[in-house]
Amino acid sequence: MAQSLAEMAVEVLTTADGRAKTALGRRHAAAWFSARAAGRSLPIGHANPPDRPARPDRPELLAPRDVPRRRPGTEAGRLALLHAVAHIELNAVDLHWDIIARFTGQPMPPGFYDDWVKAADEEAKHFNLICDCLEALGSHYGALPAHAGMWRAAEDTAGDLMARLAVVPMVLEARGLDVTPGMIEIFRKAGVTGAVAALEVIYAEEVGHVAYGSKWFNWLCGRDGLDPKEVFHDLVRRHFHGVLKPPFNEEKRAEAGLPPDFYWPLTGE
Numbered sequence: 001m002a003q004s005l006a007e008m009a010v011e012v013l014t015t016a017d018g019r020a021k022t023a024l025g026r027r028h029a030a031a032w033f034s035a036r037a038a039g040r041s042l043p044i045g046h047a048n049p050p051d052r053p054a055r056p057d058r059p060e061l062l063a064p065r066d067v068p069r070r071r072p073g074t075e076a077g078r079l080a081l082l083h084a085v086a087h088i089e090l091n092a093v094d095l096h097w098d099i100i101a102r103f104t105g106q107p108m109p110p111g112f113y114d115d116w117v118k119a120a121d122e123e124a125k126h127f128n129l130i131c132d133c134l135e136a137l138g139s140h141y142g143a144l145p146a147h148a149g150m151w152r153a154a155e156d157t158a159g160d161l162m163a164r165l166a167v168v169p170m171v172l173e174a175r176g177l178d179v180t181p182g183m184i185e186i187f188r189k190a191g192v193t194g195a196v197a198a199l200e201v202i203y204a205e206e207v208g209h210v211a212y213g214s215k216w217f218n219w220l221c222g223r224d225g226l227d228p229k230e231v232f233h234d235l236v237r238r239h240f241h242g243v244l245k246p247p248f249n250e251e252k253r254a255e256a257g258l259p260p261d262f263y264w265p266l267t268g269e
């Protein structure tokens with residue numbers, strides 16, 4: 001019997017090393033899509049995802065207030081920024097495999113899995129692109145401390161697929177759309193063309209991940225006769241700690257299916 005998609009996801013989640021985790025994930029994504037193209041989908045199956053994914057010994061994980069702040073106008077600051085992006089991308093790999101493995105108890109159309117396997121595969125690419133940049137600059141992922149607590153959003157929404165969609169793609173990944181153009185500018189000004197190219201790939205593909213989130217969130221609301229905006233506000237208020245911070249990238253958010261009346265009321269203003 002072929003390995004199920006849920007089992008593949010758990011295998012990725014329980015692989016600690018970043019390069020090994022992403023290589024395995026990319027192989028599994030290729031197997032999923034080649035089976036889909038051949039008209040014989042792999043079974044979704046069921047598996048037990050770990051509460052927390054396996055991670056390498058390095059980077060050292062620190063509380064956000066203890067992670068040293070460096071100014072982006074310096075070379076050390078730009079390295080720290082790239083290191084933080086690598087950490088976010090590795091977390092995103094696990095987040096996308098986790099949504100695949102965690103909610104198999106509720107039947108979803110195969111297209112739901114297509115979207116998250118594609119997103120997970122793209123996050124693996126993003127992690128590797130940023131690691132390549134770090135290595136080209138004489139550093140590597142693990143050389144600096146990183147934020148602990150990135151998995152909190154996953155833990156807080158482990159029991160509710162709609163809450164997971166609201167908080168992870170529609171709040172956290174949408175935030176990425178707001179801040180990435182500024183990051184691209186920092187590296188463009190410094191003439192670090194490799195980082196500019198990598199961040200442009202990330203920026204373009206992340207629109208798709210936010211769009212998958214709003215697509216399936218709206219689909220679930222429509223199926224159950226719920227008002228998506230009301231439910232979104234309620235779930236974000238209950239499961240996301242903090243308020244949303246403007247300025248927002250209204251244009252890219254619109255492209256991803258997030259209208260202003262979803263996010264503005266959550267700014268606390």
Ligand SMILES: [Fe+2]
Pocket residue numbers: 089092122123126202206
């Ligand atoms: Fe990404």
Ligand SMILES: [Fe+2]
Pocket residue numbers: 092119123173206209
């Ligand atoms: Fe993403």
